[in-house]
Structure formats: C-alpha cells, structure tokens
Amino acid sequence: MCRHLAYVGDEEPIGRLLVEPPHGLYRQSWAPRQQRYGTVNADGFGVGWYAAGDPVPARYRRAGPVWADLSFTDLARVVRTTALLAAVRDATLAGADAEAAAAPFAAGRWLFSHNGAVPGWPGSLAGLARSLPAQDLLSLEARNDSALVWALALARLRGGDEPGQALADTVVEVASAAPGARLNLLLTDGGTITATAWGDTLWYLAEPGRSAVVASEPYDDDPRWLQVPDRTLLAASRQDVLLTPLKDLTEDLASAPSEEPSR
Secondary structure (H helix, E strand, C coil), X not given: CEEEEEEEEEEEEHHHHHCCCCCCHHHHCCCCCCCCCCCCCXXXXXXXXXXXXXXXXXXXXXXXXXXXXXXXXXXXXHCEEEEEEEEEECCCCXXXXXXXXXXXXXXXXXXXXXXEECCCCCHHHHHHHCCCCHHHHHCCCCCCHHHHHHHHHHHHHHCCCCHHHHHHHHHHHHHHHCCCCEEEEEEECCCCEEEEECCCCCXXXXXXXXXXEEECCCCCCCCCCEECCCCEEEEECCCXXXXXXXXXXXXXXXXXXXXXXXX
C-alpha cells in the first residue's frame, strides 16, 4: 500500500505541499491517519515535478524511507513547481527492484502512481500482460503490480485515449482479472490530474482558479477537503473538479450523462 498526492496550480515550493503540512505526505510515511492496509510507508518514496518551459517532469526517487533522506528535505525547501506527483510506498510483496519500484512512474509528460494492490500477482494479470507489445513489457521499470498497471494505462494513452478513459478502462480490466484489487490510480501531465477511487480513500482540495490537490488523505484539517466516493473517476485542473461514477461509464466517457461538477 502507499499514500500519494498530486498538485496543479500556482507555483509553490515542493516542501510546502509535502513536508510543511501537519499531516503531509512526509508525515504519512510513518503516521498516516486513514491508511486501511499496512501501517508504515518505508519501502521507498518519490516525487516528480515540472519546471517552467519543460513539459517533461524531473523525478527524485529513493528505495528507503523519506525521513532518512536529508537531501530530500533540503531539495524540497528550494525547488518550486506548478505541478507535482509524489508517493510514499509500503510494498505489498518483497522485491529486489528498490528505487525502480517507487512511484511516480513516468513516460514523456506523464507521471503516474498506484495506491493499492492486485491479488494473485503476478499470475492474475498474466493474461493482460500478454496483451501488451513485447517492447512495453521489456521496458517496465519494475517487476511489480503497479508497474504493469501503469503499462496497461500507458498503452491506452499512446493509443489516443483521453486520460479519464485510459484510467477507467484499465481499472475495470484489472479488477475483472483480479477481483478484490484496490486500484486508486493517480495521473498528471502537469496541467491536469486524473484519478480513480477504487478500494481506498481519496480526497481533494480545490481553490477554483488557483489550484487543486488530490491525495490519499488530507494533509491538514482544512474543512474544504472533500472525500471522493469509492468507484469514482476524478478529473481536476486549477479551474474545477469533475467526478464521474465508474459504474456508469460507457465507451464514450465524454458523453456520459452522469458526469457532474463537484460541489
């Protein structure tokens, strides 16, 4: 399991979003308040962020706990960004991939994270893995469920699907192959955030016209945080947040009648 967070909005120091809040992602690495599976997120961490004028994000990832990396807090204090995706990891199974298994995963302008687990891994997703081109399988960053879920979503993005359709179809496909899978997915291109709530907590904090934060749990006690219902697709920008029940998705997500602005 893990905790993750994505932000788009006005420029902020990374530390103001991840380290300074009283219950920020940094603290969630050892004291999450809402984590249902696992207790300590000490099996790696990562942050990806966007610099002005460059659509391809930078990443800083490590295999150990974030509290043991003094360089990260120094970096987070001075690096500023208008968009980021960060995660702290509690590995479902032991593995040798270390830093490579820590989110965010990346491809081109995209950053991705998976909060959850796939029962029966790897056998449960063997059939889906065979649907991918050999080049995609050989390019996996790590040999874990999250990396394969990312490969499935990325194949859809590269095939022309919109982010919401890509994540929604991936969740439905993986959940069908592995019943009981927990699939809270988080995706950003630096301007928008797309996420799914499927089996674990997801919250958002929106300041229309300024910023949006989507996270596994609130990083403070601001009453404006809103919880996303389970089995929901979220699409956010600094302008607004849209929620769509995943159970009502059709092949044409853009025309789904259930899509409504959040209140």
